[in-house]
Amino acid sequence: MVFIWAPLLSLAQEGGATRSTACLDCHDSDMMEPAFRDIPAHWRKSWHFQNSISCHDCHGGDPTDAAMAMSPERGFAGKPQYSEVPEFCGKCHIGILKNYLESRHGKALKASRSGPHCVTCHGSHRIQKADINIIDEKRCSQCHTYERAKMMKQALFATEKKIKDVRDSLRELRAAGVFIEEEEKTIFNTEAEFRTLFHSVDVSLIKDRSDGFVKKLEQIEAREKGVFRELEFRKNFSAFLTLVFLGLGAVIFLLSKPPE
Amino acid sequence: MTGKIKNWLEIRIGLDELVRTQLTEYRVPRGINIFYTLGIVALAAFISQVVTGFFLLIYYIPDTEHAFGSVQDIMSKVPFGWLFRLMHAVGSNLMVAVVIFHMLSVFFMGSYKKPREMTWISGAFMLLMTLAFCLSGYLLPWSQLSYWATTIVTSIPTAFPYAGEFVTRMMRGGETVSGITLNRFFALHVTLLPLLLILFIGIHLFLVRRIGISAPPFGKAAEKKKTWIAFAHEDHPDGHAFYPYFVQKEMYVLMAYFALMFFIISFLPTLFFPEDANTPADQFKTPAHIKPEWYFLAAYQMLKLIPNKLLGVSIQMALMVVFVLWPFFDTKEEENILQRPPLLAVFLLSLITWVGLTIWGKYS
Numbered sequence: 001m002v003f004i005w006a007p008l009l010s011l012a013q014e015g016g017a018t019r020s021t022a023c024l025d026c027h028d029s030d031m032m033e034p035a036f037r038d039i040p041a042h043w044r045k046s047w048h049f050q051n052s053i054s055c056h057d058c059h060g061g062d063p064t065d066a067a068m069a070m071s072p073e074r075g076f077a078g079k080p081q082y083s084e085v086p087e088f089c090g091k092c093h094i095g096i097l098k099n100y101l102e103s104r105h106g107k108a109l110k111a112s113r114s115g116p117h118c119v120t121c122h123g124s125h126r127i128q129k130a131d132i133n134i135i136d137e138k139r140c141s142q143c144h145t146y147e148r149a150k151m152m153k154q155a156l157f158a159t160e161k162k163i164k165d166v167r168d169s170l171r172e173l174r175a176a177g178v179f180i181e182e183e184e185k186t187i188f189n190t191e192a193e194f195r196t197l198f199h200s201v202d203v204s205l206i207k208d209r210s211d212g213f214v215k216k217l218e219q220i221e222a223r224e225k226g227v228f229r230e231l232e233f234r235k236n237f238s239a240f241l242t243l244v245f246l247g248l249g250a251v252i253f254l255l256s257k258p259p260e
Numbered sequence: 261m262t263g264k265i266k267n268w269l270e271i272r273i274g275l276d277e278l279v280r281t282q283l284t285e286y287r288v289p290r291g292i293n294i295f296y297t298l299g300i301v302a303l304a305a306f307i308s309q310v311v312t313g314f315f316l317l318i319y320y321i322p323d324t325e326h327a328f329g330s331v332q333d334i335m336s337k338v339p340f341g342w343l344f345r346l347m348h349a350v351g352s353n354l355m356v357a358v359v360i361f362h363m364l365s366v367f368f369m370g371s372y373k374k375p376r377e378m379t380w381i382s383g384a385f386m387l388l389m390t391l392a393f394c395l396s397g398y399l400l401p402w403s404q405l406s407y408w409a410t411t412i413v414t415s416i417p418t419a420f421p422y423a424g425e426f427v428t429r430m431m432r433g434g435e436t437v438s439g440i441t442l443n444r445f446f447a448l449h450v451t452l453l454p455l456l457l458i459l460f461i462g463i464h465l466f467l468v469r470r471i472g473i474s475a476p477p478f479g480k481a482a483e484k485k486k487t488w489i490a491f492a493h494e495d496h497p498d499g500h501a502f503y504p505y506f507v508q509k510e511m512y513v514l515m516a517y518f519a520l521m522f523f524i525i526s527f528l529p530t531l532f533f534p535e536d537a538n539t540p541a542d543q544f545k546t547p548a549h550i551k552p553e554w555y556f557l558a559a560y561q562m563l564k565l566i567p568n569k570l571l572g573v574s575i576q577m578a579l580m581v582v583f584v585l586w587p588f589f590d591t592k593e594e595e596n597i598l599q600r601p602p603l604l605a606v607f608l609l610s611l612i613t614w615v616g617l618t619i620w621g622k623y624s
Contacts, residue, residue, distance in 0.1 A: 177530040179332045179538050234342055238526030242519050249515030256508040259290075259500040 021063035023055035042126035058088070083109060085117040095192075099199040108143075116143065130195050132160040148203075155206045156198060162217045163191055169224045178227055183220055190216045283503035287496040289475035292506065295365035296473070297513040302362055303461065304514050305355035308521075309393075310454065312348040315341075320400065322446040324439040327402035328540045346525045352394055353532055354521055356555045359387050367586075367607065370595030371474040375488045377587035379467040382460050384584040389457050394553065396449040399442060405534060407541035408550050410445070411437050419573040436543070472496075477595035487593070557621030558614045564624070 026032060027040045043049055054063065060075035062068040070076045080088035086106065090097025100106045100118075108115030120142075121134050132153060140149035166187055173180050194213050197206060269275040288296075319338055321330040334341035363383060366372060372380035399410045414437065417427035433440030472494030500506065524531055536547045552560050559576060566572035582589060590603065597604050 174535065174538070175530070177533045177538055179335070181540075234529070235526050237343070238346075238522045238529075242522040242526055245515045245519035245522060249512040249519060252508055252512040252515065256512070257504050259505050 021054060021056065022066040022069040023059075023061070023063055025066065026069070027055075039125050042123075046125060046127045047129045048127055058091075082117070083113045085119055089118045095196040096199050099196055103199060103201045105199075105201055132156050148201075151203050152198070152201060152206065155203050155210065159194060159210050159213050159217070162214060162221075163187070163194070166217050166220050166224070169221070169228075173224065173227055176231055178231070183223060186216070186220055190220075279503075283507075284501055286502040287499035288473050288502050288506045289496040289499045291476045291479050292473070292500070292509075293476065294509065294513060295361075295369075296506075297510045298358055298362035298365060299468070300510045301513055301517050302355065302358045304517065305351060305358055306457065306461070308351050308518075309348060309355060312344045312351065313450070315344045316348055317450060322400070322442055324402060324442055324541075327400065327442065331401045343525075346529060347521065349532055350521055350524050352397060353553070353555075354517065354524075356390055356394060358517070359390050360555070363387060364611070368597055369474065370477050370597060372587045373590070373593070373595055374587075375471055375491070376467070376474065379464060379471070380587050381584060382464045382467065384586075386457060386460050386464065388580075388584075389453055389460065391555070393449065393453050393457075394555070396445040396453065398553075399437075399445045400449065401537070402442065402541045403537050404539040404541055404545070404547050405536040405550070407437060407543065408536075408547055409552065410441065412550070414441070416573060419569045421570075474595075478598070551621070554618060554622070558617035561617040561621035561624060564621075 024040050027036055029037075043055070048054075048057075055061075056063040056069075058077075059079075060077045061070050062074040065074075068074045070078070077088070086097055086100055086109070090100075101110070105116050109117055121139060122128070122130070135149050135153040135156075137146045137149075140146055170180050170183055170187065173183075190213060197209055200206075266275060316334060319330055319334050319341065321327055331345070334345050336342070366380065366383065395410075395413055399406045414428055414431045417431070418424040420427075429435065431441070431444070432438070433444055470493065473496070474494065475496065532553070536550070551557065562576065563569075563572045566575065592600070594600055597607065
């Protein structure tokens with residue numbers, strides 16, 4: 001029973017990543033035209049890749065069968081039209097789609113077919129985890145002045161910072177061996193709700209709702225503080241027991257009778 | 261009051277004679293060193309595991325839906341549940357270390373030789389049972405580490421043709437690790453293995469007491485070694501009293517053991533808990549890096565070095581047989597390993613190889 005670990009070499013795979021697909025096999029190939037050959041490399045640096053979201057999850061098709069990988073019969077949707085990008089991404093990001101379509105950005109896109117959409121800010125394949133730094137002068141002043149975007153960023157700033165602080169504490173707790181799945185679910189849902197709200201690009205709405213988010217985050221923070229205090233107590237209690245046993249050992253040693 | 265109790269016991273079991281023959285007049289050899297206390301430390305470690313295990317048993321639920329959650333409840337909701345759980349987890353690793361050190365010191369002192377072959381064999385089996393405890397207990401939290409480690413362990417018999425698949429299915433109770441496996445390992449961990457180990461402890465202690473404690477093979481005590489041609493209890497009339505001399509030695513080593521345990525719990529609480537140990541089991545997600553516990557790392561690394569799985573497993577089984585039956589491989593009468601350079605070289609080389617493979621396995 002001591003000789004157990006060789007088969008793991010064949011069992012182990014990269015954590016979180018998907019296996020090779022028909023899509024990747026073609027797009028990684030030297031035969032593919034350069035513009036499409038870069039796509040897998042971009043995707044592998046994305047947040048989607050880290051969460052095991054692959055080509056067919058967005059574009060459809062059959063990833064296991066090269067002949068059917070781009071078949072409409074297997075749901076292949078290809079590259080969406082410019083004005084249909086929000087609905088393309090909104091297949092999964094439903095709440096964001098709703099807020100976006102009600103926003104000035106969404107109305108501009110539908111009216112003129114040329115407003116900003118998901119890819120404008122997030123990119124298409126090298127999508128990164130959303131954060132406040134997506135709002136920058138270069139990106140946001142393509143159609144209007146940066147002033148409005150700057151006000152948006154300021155409205156988001158405090159909540160964004162709190163989210164970061166809570167996540168950092170959760171990371172510390174996880175490293176300390178505490179099981180935090182409930183708290184991680186809560187922060188994930190709160191963060192998702194917060195990010196969804198941003199897509200309304202309505203500063204007054206964001207300011208109104210921020211208090212609610214901050215309260216939820218403060219509740220998580222309070223629980224985190226409680227856990228940190230408990231961990232500190234456990235450390236001190238165990239250290240006390242260490243000293244007790246060391247002391248007992250020392251006493252026995254000092255009082256011990258020498259051999260005849 | 262104490263006098264009355266003593267008198268009551270004296271009439272019924274001859275308490276004075278018992279204390280005199282087993283404690284105050286029972287002699288241990290001169291030159292007995294601190295390594296001789298490792299046996300009692302191993303026994304205390306096992307008792308600690310039983311006591312903490314009992315408290316865990318009150319709250320643990322051996323079911324795939326609830327096992328992980330029940331362990332988290334022990335850690336976060338049961339008053340001082342965290343202490344019992346950590347004592348049990350840290351204690352299991354310390355117990356393996358103590359048993360290994362005990363066997364190394366017995367080997368070094370040549371205390372496995374005639375007439376103590378059975379003592380060695382019973383001890384070797386107890387080491388294997390300790391490792392079986394560790395393996396069966398590993399699955400019970402039903403974490404990612406538990407699930408995948410057990411998947412790998414139970415696939416080992418498949419190295420052998422024909423019977424291998426059958427043995428694997430028997431261990432798992434099916435094709436894959438599941439709730440059936442959990443129940444089997446739970447039954448093994450809390451009933452069969454403890455009973456077996458207690459039986460072997462009884463045999464081992466009986467043999468130690470019946471034959472007598474062996475004297476260190478170095479110095480003056482070694483001059484009085486005799487040839488065994490008939491049974492005789494090995495006395496040490498010029499030795500030290502078991503009580504209080506050896507008992508006090510045992511006591512402060514025991515205190516050091518528990519101090520070490522609580523030191524680890526206090527300052528290194530995640531030493532034996534990688535992240536996968538704190539993530540619920542997910543049969544659809546294989547962790548990127550699975551490594552065994554430190555006491556299996558040498559075997560793990562050795563298997564990585566041997567290209568053929570059947571050959572690797574067979575070599576390790578052969579080594580295990582040699583280990584258990586070692587007294588029959590080394591039948592020379594000389595107990596002092598320092599007088600036997602080839603054996604000393606084999607001992608040191610094996611130890612260095614084991615340590616080297618362990619470190620290599622950790623960082624590979």
